[in-house]
Amino acid sequence: xxxxxxxxxxxxxxxxxxxxxxxxxxxxxxxxxxxxxxxxxxxxxxxxxxxxxxxxxxxxxxxxxxxxxxxxxxxxxxxxxxxxxxxxxxxxxxxxxxxxxxxxxxxxxxxxxxxxxxxxxxxxxxxxxxxxxxxxxxxxxxxxxxxxxxxxxxxxxxxxxxxxxxxxxxxxxxxxxxxxxxxxxxxxxxxxxxxxxxxxxxxxxxxxxxxxxxxxxxxxxxxxxxxxxxxxxxxxxxxxxxxxxxxxxxxxxxxxxxxxxxxxxxxxxxxxxxxxxxxxxxxxxxxxxxxxxxxxxxxxxxxxxxxxxxxxxxxxxxxxxxxxxxxxxxxxxxxxxxxxxxxxxxxxxxxxxxxxxxxxxxxxxxxxxxxxxxxxxxxxxxxxxxxxxxxxxxxxxxxx
Amino acid sequence: xxxxxxxxxxxxxxxxxxxxxxxxxxxxxxxxxxxxxxxxxxxxxxxxxxxxxxxxxxxxxxxxxxxxxxxxxxxxxxxxxxxxxxxxxxxxxxxxxxxxxxxxxxxxxxxxxxxxxxxxxxxxxxxxxxxxxxxxxxxxxxxxxxxxxxxxxxxxxxxxxxxxxxxxxxxxxxxxxxxxxxxxxxxxxxxxxxxxxxxxxxxxxxxxxxxxxxxxxxxxxxxxxxxxxxxxxxxxxxxxxxxxxxxxxxxxxxxxxxxxxxxxxxxxxxxxxxxxxxxxxxxxxxxxxxxxxxxxxxxxxxxxxxxxxxxxxxxxxxxxxxxxxxxxxxxxxxxxxxxxxxxxxxxxxxxxxxxxxxxxxxxxxxxxxxxxxxxxxxxxxxxxxxxxxxxxxxxxxxxx
Numbered sequence: 084x085x086x087x088x089x090x091x092x093x094x095x096x097x098x099x100x101x102x103x104x105x106x107x108x109x110x111x112x113x114x115x116x117x118x119x120x121x122x123x124x125x126x127x128x129x130x131x132x133x134x135x136x137x138x139x140x141x142x143x144x145x146x147x148x149x150x151x152x153x154x155x156x157x158x159x160x161x162x163x164x165x166x167x168x169x170x171x172x173x174x175x176x177x178x179x180x181x182x183x184x185x186x187x188x189x190x191x192x193x194x195x196x197x198x199x200x201x202x203x204x205x206x207x208x209x210x211x212x213x214x215x216x217x218x219x220x221x222x223x224x225x226x227x228x229x230x231x232x233x234x235x236x237x238x239x240x241x242x243x244x245x246x247x248x249x250x251x252x253x254x255x256x257x258x259x260x261x262x263x264x265x266x267x268x269x270x271x272x273x274x275x276x277x278x279x280x281x282x283x284x285x286x287x288x289x290x291x292x293x294x295x296x297x298x299x300x301x302x303x304x305x306x307x308x309x310x311x312x313x314x315x316x317x318x319x320x321x322x323x324x325x326x327x328x329x330x331x332x333x334x335x336x337x338x339x340x341x342x343x344x345x346x347x348x349x350x351x352x353x354x355x356x357x358x359x360x361x362x363x364x365x366x367x368x369x370x371x372x373x374x375x376x377x378x379x380x381x382x383x384x385x386x387x388x389x390x391x392x393x394x395x396x397x398x399x400x401x402x403x404x405x406x407x408x409x410x411x412x413x414x415x416x417x418x419x420x421x422x423x424x425x426x427x428x429x430x431x432x433x434x435x436x437x438x439x440x441x442x443x444x445x446x447x448x449x450x451x452x453x454x455x456x457x458x459x460x461x462x463x464x465x466x467x468x469x470x471x472x473x474x475x476x477x478x479x480x481x482x483x
Numbered sequence: 484x485x486x487x488x489x490x491x492x493x494x495x496x497x498x499x500x501x502x503x504x505x506x507x508x509x510x511x512x513x514x515x516x517x518x519x520x521x522x523x524x525x526x527x528x529x530x531x532x533x534x535x536x537x538x539x540x541x542x543x544x545x546x547x548x549x550x551x552x553x554x555x556x557x558x559x560x561x562x563x564x565x566x567x568x569x570x571x572x573x574x575x576x577x578x579x580x581x582x583x584x585x586x587x588x589x590x591x592x593x594x595x596x597x598x599x600x601x602x603x604x605x606x607x608x609x610x611x612x613x614x615x616x617x618x619x620x621x622x623x624x625x626x627x628x629x630x631x632x633x634x635x636x637x638x639x640x641x642x643x644x645x646x647x648x649x650x651x652x653x654x655x656x657x658x659x660x661x662x663x664x665x666x667x668x669x670x671x672x673x674x675x676x677x678x679x680x681x682x683x684x685x686x687x688x689x690x691x692x693x694x695x696x697x698x699x700x701x702x703x704x705x706x707x708x709x710x711x712x713x714x715x716x717x718x719x720x721x722x723x724x725x726x727x728x729x730x731x732x733x734x735x736x737x738x739x740x741x742x743x744x745x746x747x748x749x750x751x752x753x754x755x756x757x758x759x760x761x762x763x764x765x766x767x768x769x770x771x772x773x774x775x776x777x778x779x780x781x782x783x784x785x786x787x788x789x790x791x792x793x794x795x796x797x798x799x800x801x802x803x804x805x806x807x808x809x810x811x812x813x814x815x816x817x818x819x820x821x822x823x824x825x826x827x828x829x830x831x832x833x834x835x836x837x838x839x840x841x842x843x844x845x846x847x848x849x850x851x852x853x854x855x856x857x858x859x860x861x862x863x864x865x866x867x868x869x870x871x872x873x874x875x876x877x878x879x880x881x882x883x
Contacts, residue, residue, distance in 0.1 A: 089872035095649045124654050125799065153648035160655070240873055241775045249495045249772040250555035251879055254524050255560070278873065364767055372649040375641045376775045461872035472778065473640055473678065482651055 085182035087115075087396070089137070090122035090129050091217075092188035092195075093160075094264075096231025096240075097374045098385035099217045102187050103161055104148045104426045105389020106215075107137050113231075115397055122203035123481045125188070126195065127159035130432070131172045132181060148477045149386055150467050152374040157481030160215030162442060163195050171201050176210055183402075184210045185392055186395060189218040191369035193405050194431035200403025201428075214405030215392045215425045219371040221270035224433045225425050230388055233381035233460035235370045236274035239263055240461065245278035247311050250448075257360035258300060258310045258352050261343035264371060265315040269437040271370065272315035274457050276448045282310050283446040285348075288437050291292055291326060293351060299446050301357050310358075312446075316344050346351050374474055379463025384420055405430050418459030487580035487796070488516075489537070490696035491523030491528050491617075492588035492595075493560075494664075495553035498785035499617045500756040500877075502587050503555060504548045505789020506615075515797055520579060525559035525650050526595065530571045534579060535880045543723050548631035549786055550867050557881030563595050564821045569602050576610055583802075585792055589618040589629075593805050594595045594831035600803025601828075608656050608762075614805030614827045615792045617785070619771040625711025625825050625834045626807030630788055633781035635770045636674035640665055640861060646653070646764055647680035647711050650779040652841035657760035658700060658710045658752050662773060665715035669837040671770065674713035674857050676848045682710050683846040685748075687717035688837050691726060694753060698847050701757050710758075712846075748754045774874055779863025782821055786806055805830050818859030 089106050091099055098247075103121070110119050119137045122129030135156075140148065148155060176184065186192045196214040203210045216223050221232035221478055247435060250259045263272045269286030282303050287293060303310035318326045327344040350359040392406045404424045411421040441453035465476040489506050491499055510519050511873070518538045535556075540548065548555060576584065584599075586592045596614040603610045616623050621632035643661060650659045650678045666827045669686030676684055682703050686689065703710035727744040749761040757857030792806045802826045811821040841853035867874040 091652075095568065095652050097645075102534060109830045127654065151644045151648070154652040157654070158652045160615075237872060238775075242769055244873060245497075245552045245772040245774060245877065246880065248551070248767050248876065249768045251882055252491075252554040252558045252817060253526065253560075254557070277871075342605050360634060362768075363613065364769065365765065366769075366778065367764055368646050368649050368762075369764065369766075369769065371644055373642060458871060463872065469864065471677075472856060472863065473644060476644065479651055 084117045086118040086120055086180050088120045088122050088134070088176065088181045089156070089158045089185045089186065089187065090125050090130070091154040091158050092125040092186060092192040093158060094219065095158060095372050096217050097152045097234040097372060097377050098230050098381050100151045100155045101149045101246050101382055101385035102217060102389035104145045104216050104229060105386040106141050106185055106393045108145050109393035110138065113394070115393065116183065120181060121156045121480055124157035125159035125161060126163045127161040128157065129175060130168060130479070132175050132178065135483070138249050144477060147468060147475050149382070150374055150465065150474055151476040152372045153479070154237070155477055155479045157479065169199065172199065173208055173210060182209065183213065183396055185213050186216055187215040187217050189216070189220070190223060190430065190432050190434065193223070193427045196405065197427040197431045199404055203402070211396065211402035213392050213396055213401065214430070215388055216405060216407055216430070217220040219271060220265055220268050222434045222436065224435045226412040226429050228408065228460060230381060230385035231371070232270060233272055233378040234376070235271055236457065237324040237372045237378045238376045239271055239366060241376045242366060242369070243275040243280050243313065244278045247278070249313060250362070251309065255360065256304065256308065256358050258304070258312065258358045258361055259362045260312045260314060260345040260348050260364070262314050262316055262363070262365045264367065266317040267434045267436065269315045269317070272313050273437050273449050273453060275313045277454050277457050280311060281313045281448060283312045284448045285312065285314040285318045285443060285446055286437055288321055288439055289442060290321040291318050296446055297351060297355050297357065300352055304357055312348065314344050314348060318344050331400050374467070378463055379465050380460055382465045387422065387424045395424055402428045403427050419483050442464040447462040484517045486518040486520055486580050487542045487585065488520045488529070488534070488576065488581045489585045489587065490523050490525050490557070491554040491556045491559060492525040492586060492592040494619065495558060495772050496617050496619050497634040497772060497777050498630050498781050499587055500551045500555045501549045501782055501785035502615050502617060502630060502789035504545045505826045506585055506787040506793045507540050508545050509790040509793035510538065513794070515793065515865040516583070520581060521556045521880050525561060526558035526563045526572070527559035527883070528557060528563040529575060530869055532575050532578065535883070544877060547868060547875050549775055549782070550865065550874055551876040552772045553879070555879045557879065569599065572599065572812055573608055573610060575775055577656055582609065583613065583796055585613050585615055587615040587617050589616070589620070590623060590830065590832050592832065593623070593626070593827045594815045597803055597827040597831045603802070609665065611796065611802035613792050613796055613801065614830070615788050616807055616830070618807060619671060620665055620668050622668040622836065624830050625833045627810040628808065628860060630781060630785035631771070632670060633778040634776070635671055636857065638770045638773045639766060639776045640678050641776045642766060642769070643680050643713065644678045647678070650711060650753045651709065655760065655833050656704065656708065656758050657762055658704070658712065658758045660712045660714060660745040660748050660760045660764070662714050662716055662763070664767065666717040667834045667836065669715045669717070672713050673837050675713045675850050675854060677854050677857050680711060681713045681848060683712045684848045685712065685714040685718045685846055686837055686842060687715050688839055689720055689842060690721040690826065691718050696846055697751060697841060699757050700752055712748065714744050714748060715795060717864040718744055726799055746839050774867070775877040777865055778861045781863050782865045804826050
């Protein structure tokens, strides 16, 4: 029998470790593989042969791993596309008798899964590559939603509500701007509209028009003396440039480094004389990695998808695939997750943007249909194991 | 029989409404007053006669009020010191047959309580003024700690841990800087050291020395390839100026408007060439008003102090007082809150700073004694009433 490898990639989420826990636990229930190895720091460490053995993690550690936020194996921003890298990966797998790799990640990782599966088939290499989705951006195609998104949305909603109440406690004239992550898709920012606390919503899916936006802020301030704005970091002008971009900094993959979009709005609002003050709150990583407001639905689905990927890999032809969730319904019309798999190529490198037909004009928010989409995803709270007042977490494998 | 008045002042907290709920509930259990009125927007709205009747709040609404963050009555930043204001307040109380005012607030509000009680005595006015403490800054004297602080500390600790894990998932060289509230006292920033995740801690209690700080950042980066810094917004140079101050903006009370302290550190670190990148996370209002990571100890103590203030007011001579908590011990040496009252004058306008004997040199954090002080305060999680995935809150009285 052979071994399998699991690695994590891209930005961490609150539940990416629940998917990892699912793979490990599934192999304890049905040991399709002799060993479950973890690749440290995604493809970057894996290519260096930096692996750890996860096979015998105790039941308690698996429970704690499930509630541990961020990537317990470490992650990377490594551009994996060179022929030389492909061969290096195969060599590492050969050296450790690994025939199957599970890769937990977003569109880029699903591209890696697809590319490697194709490459292996073309080169007569009997290795398999299977994708498990995660992203707080919720921008993967085909599937209904992505693990990691709902917990980030729930944190964002809770903070939106708390900061709105804080804002409303005052009488002084000021505008409040909350910035969320979301480089190319506005799902996370849009989800905050569920709270009923958001007056204006700025998404990357709609070209930003300064004059129209400022007119709306002014109108809200005049009508109600307050204006609470949520903006996605990826908001952009009609020519595609980000509101926040300074045209210089970029991460390892050539993506513009965002953040500061809310600050840009603040300058516009204050310069236009609409309010003397504008408070900015940048959620940034707080939303994506906080485990204290996880969605139970998200938590369980992420774990189940890890189990699902492992179980389906019992079929030797299962490669170049990604598992995912479609939205079904219970008999009484309630939300129900249906698990499926499709070719990773269908998901790879495609950004599913927030539907424009769900966006109200003039930054007024989203439709009821959009809220009906979001609502079931943030339900329930997992019972976290706490010690000394803080949820217990597993020491990351990449730091041991 | 006469009525009583409750008002809230200063920055909101996660549990300031629990104290309000305590006063209301206590009067239902023992109706010392015919009506419990709420003053909207602290002294500011109260002077305008903007009151609401809280006497008959339902049991369910009281439970929801307890878990509602921010100031449900609204708050203010109003400088209350003019003789004319004193008389206006008495007039509003007279007009509503109010003989006792409970004021929930920080040092400034305790000053108001003390001033008004003295003024009433000197002018033969039979009105009473009683303080109930709250502040996330934890800087009130005499008492062991203030309601509101522990929940803010717990949120700050949880976010520290989550963002540290997120930060640790990466291999790229960067420094992380988390900024917390705390204008003059470093309690909140210091509390994050409990997590074991903080490498360097910058508090307002120690003059900031750029060269020493940067040397420590450099050493951490060289030793472990990472450096996680927590800084209080109130950090200052040896001459007393804030790191963040731009010398211009000020709030209604003449306090410098802080925020941006972490950004200042980022510039220093990047300019010194210690790391090419520095990630900044400003907690700001997220820590003070979030109810999803409340401390059960804080939650219950805040409520109990509301009840305590109401109960002790059965003594007609009880005026110019503030209730509070001292630290006692259980038989087995565990934490135990002991309730007491003292003259508000002893607490008024005095800032209890974080003890310098609890601060390790060179930004290395805090002593074990300090952690032993913090630890019991953040224990436990109240079971929140949730609907649609979000904790239910009461619509603020100032927005009805």
